[in-house]
Amino acid sequence: MNDKHIEMRGVRKTYKFFTLDDLSLDLAPGEVMGFVGPNGAGKSTTLRLALGLIAPDAGEIRVMGHAMPDGQAAAKRDIGYVSGDMRLLPHATLGWHMDFVKSIYPEWDGGYAATLIKRFNLRPEQNARSLSLGEHVKATLLLALARRPRLLILDEPTTGLDPVARHEVISEFMDVLRDDNRSILFSSHNTVDVERISDRITFIDRGRIVDCSNKEDFLDRWRRIHVQLPAGTTLPSLPNIVGRVNDGQFITLTTNQFSEGLLALVGSHVRDVQRMNLEEIFVANVMHHREARGQ
Amino acid sequence: MNIVIRKLIAKELYVNRWFIVGGSAAGMASAVIASLGKTGFNVGALTWLTTIIASGVMLALYGIMNERKEQSLQFVLSLPLSIAEYVRAKMLGLTACFLIIWLVSSVAALMPILLKDSIPDGIAAYTVLLCVFMLANFTVVLCGALHAQSEALTSAVIIVTNMGVSIFMFTVGPLPGINEHMWGPAPVWNSTFWTVLGCELAVMAIAFALPFFFAARRRDFL
Numbered sequence: 220m221n222d223k224h225i226e227m228r229g230v231r232k233t234y235k236f237f238t239l240d241d242l243s244l245d246l247a248p249g250e251v252m253g254f255v256g257p258n259g260a261g262k263s264t265t266l267r268l269a270l271g272l273i274a275p276d277a278g279e280i281r282v283m284g285h286a287m288p289d290g291q292a293a294a295k296r297d298i299g300y301v302s303g304d305m306r307l308l309p310h311a312t313l314g315w316h317m318d319f320v321k322s323i324y325p326e327w328d329g330g331y332a333a334t335l336i337k338r339f340n341l342r343p344e345q346n347a348r349s350l351s352l353g354e355h356v357k358a359t360l361l362l363a364l365a366r367r368p369r370l371l372i373l374d375e376p377t378t379g380l381d382p383v384a385r386h387e388v389i390s391e392f393m394d395v396l397r398d399d400n401r402s403i404l405f406s407s408h409n410t411v412d413v414e415r416i417s418d419r420i421t422f423i424d425r426g427r428i429v430d431c432s433n434k435e436d437f438l439d440r441w442r443r444i445h446v447q448l449p450a451g452t453t454l455p456s457l458p459n460i461v462g463r464v465n466d467g468q469f470i471t472l473t474t475n476q477f478s479e480g481l482l483a484l485v486g487s488h489v490r491d492v493q494r495m496n497l498e499e500i501f502v503a504n505v506m507h508h509r510e511a512r513g514q
Numbered sequence: 515m516n517i518v519i520r521k522l523i524a525k526e527l528y529v530n531r532w533f534i535v536g537g538s539a540a541g542m543a544s545a546v547i548a549s550l551g552k553t554g555f556n557v558g559a560l561t562w563l564t565t566i567i568a569s570g571v572m573l574a575l576y577g578i579m580n581e582r583k584e585q586s587l588q589f590v591l592s593l594p595l596s597i598a599e600y601v602r603a604k605m606l607g608l609t610a611c612f613l614i615i616w617l618v619s620s621v622a623a624l625m626p627i628l629l630k631d632s633i634p635d636g637i638a639a640y641t642v643l644l645c646v647f648m649l650a651n652f653t654v655v656l657c658g659a660l661h662a663q664s665e666a667l668t669s670a671v672i673i674v675t676n677m678g679v680s681i682f683m684f685t686v687g688p689l690p691g692i693n694e695h696m697w698g699p700a701p702v703w704n705s706t707f708w709t710v711l712g713c714e715l716a717v718m719a720i721a722f723a724l725p726f727f728f729a730a731r732r733r734d735f736l
Contacts, residue, residue, distance in 0.1 A: 267736055272591055274733035288733065292518075292596045300592040306585040310529045323521055323593060359589065 223281070224248055224370045224402045225269055230278030232264055239264050239426040242278070246402050248369070251392075253417030253434070254406040255501055261426045262406040263302070266374045269404065270300055283370060296324075299363030302374035306355060307347035313358050314343030317365070324366040332365035339387060353384035360388060364395065371395065371403045377412050385412065392416050410498040420497070422504050429508040434497070441500045442477035445491040446470040457484055461507040473503050518595045519603045526607030530573065534614050537569040541619025549626035549633065562623060563648075567679060569615045570652035571672050574659040577608045579668055591735065598730035601660060605725055612652050620645040636698030639707050640687065643714070647682050650714045651675050653721035660729040686710055 225246035232239040239261040246252050256262050267273045269282055271291025280287040285294040307316050321327040336343065339357040350358060356376055363371065373392075377385045389412055395401055396416065407413050413420060414434065421431040432440075448454065448468050459481065462473030473495075474481060482489055495503070527534070544565055548558025581587045591600060623645065627638045658671030686692060691706025 270592070271596075272734075272736045288597075292594050292599065295592065295594040298592070300588075302585075302588055304585050305588040305592075307589055308525070308529055308581075308586050309584060315528070319521065319525060320593075323518055362589075363592075 224283060226281045228279045230275045232275050242428060246404055248400050248402055250419055251403040251417045253413030253420045255413055256423035257408060260423045263374050266372050266406055269372060297369045299368035299371045301359045301363045301376050303376050303378040305359050309348040311347055313341060313345050316362055320362050326367045328365050328367055335361040353380050369401055373405045375407050377409060389415055410501050414497040422501055424505045430504050437500050440475055440477055441495045442474055443493040443495060444472040446485055446488045447490045448488055455484055462503055518593055519599055522603035523607040526611055530611045534611055537615035538618040540565040541615055542622040545622035549630055566619055566648045570612055570655050573608050573612050574655045578659040579665055597732060597735050601725050601730040608656055616649055634697045635700050636695045638701035640692055640696050643686060643710050646714045650718040651678055653718045657721040657724050660725045
């Protein structure tokens with residue numbers, strides 16, 4: 220149990236208009252988990268629970284071997300946390316922030332910090348108040364990365380960034396991943412970013428995890444099958460179909476368990492089989508689960 | 515006290531450094547103005563009171579509410595500390611900031627009384643009580659800001675504590691044990707003085723201790 224960087228079991232957190240329910244999540248060392256969900260799905264709540272900033276109403280959370288939230292001070296020694304809406308102290312410069320973090324973390328890597336300053340085109344003498352959104356994200360990322368944490372928790376770090384800034388930030392995450400012992404939990408509703416860096420993906424919607432799997436597994440399992448049925452013919456009952464759109468004699472089927480056997484069942488009516496990208500899988504997955512739950 | 519708490523206290527002193535300098539200078543200048551005759555006393559006393567009240571309110575507002583509103587609280591809480599340690603660091607850090615302004619302003623208010631012959635020394639006892647009241651008032655504002663999770667509630671605490679200053683002046687000033695010696699040649703440290711001072715210290719102790727029992731034990735801080 221203790222070798223996992225994050226372990227959540229049966230976690231529940233209730234607010235007046237929102238409940239995060241029966242959340243279970245594992246993150247092993249060296250793993251990058253993309254945590255994908257629409258706005259208000261419970262991504263930030265989950266990450267804050269992992270950091271110990273809020274306490275669960277039920278369930279168990281262990282991070283870096285420490286029970287949360289009680290062990291948060293010790294756990295956070297090994298965690299770098301960056302959130303898209305996190306801001307630095309407005310009356311201090313980036314250089315002051317670097318010295319401040321350095322004085323708390325003996326592992327601070329000054330050489331790496333200097334490299335990141337150059338790479339992100341930041342200036343230590345810049346006041347935090349004058350930083351743009353992109354610069355703020357890069358600055359908080361620098362402060363988190365240069366202390367060489369074993370676990371990075373990133374809450375929508377690329378939201379609101381322009382494409383170039385997003386590329387720079389994502390590239391830096393890729394660099395972090397060269398170290399096999401470091402793990403990342405990365406929340407976003409931008410599936411393109413998640414698809415680039417994650418090796419496992421968890422979908423969350425309306426406070427519940429709807430699916431969790433390896434990225435390749437998702438991409439392999441999900442397909443769109445385009446079928447053309449001659450008049451008077453009907454499709455046989457097919458397993459693992461999670462979506463069906465009829466347009467006259469054309470039918471589009473979405474499956475989450477694609478196999479040659481499934482194609483054989485449809486037979487000669489198949490016109491095309493399409494791979495789905497992560498965004499399409501995410502939307503189809505969420506809609507399927509909402510229908511299944513009668514939402 | 516661990517290193518993170520020490521660093522956070524130092525952080526408060528750093529980020530509020532110009533505010534501390536400005537508040538101390540204003541407190542000192544007000545006290546000097548107050549020693550310049552009757553009109554000067556009225557103007558100076560008013561600005562002195564305003565300086566100390568505003569300093570306390572702004573430190574609590576900027577130090578706690580704005581940190582939350584401007585999302586820099588997330589940065590602070592990402593550091594290796596517990597909620598209890600954050601509350602401790604905040605209480606000690608902001609109190610240290612206010613203490614500098616308060617000490618400078620209080621000493622500046624007492625010095626002319628004790629040094630200038632034109633001002634009767636008898637008013638020193640009341641001035642000491644007023645100064646300690648202002649410190650107690652700050653601890654109540656700080657306590658309220660740490661407990662309140664909304665700006666509205668914090669504003670309510672500020673309004674109530676501001677009213678407290680007027681109530682203090684209208685109730686403590688006319689107390690026989692204080693009033694009859696106020697314009698005398700020497701300060702009188704009688705039982706009335708010690709009773710009022712005791713009440714102020716008790717309020718201060720309670721306001722300072724409450725966050726350690728309640729805010730520090732809060733399970734949700736964001």
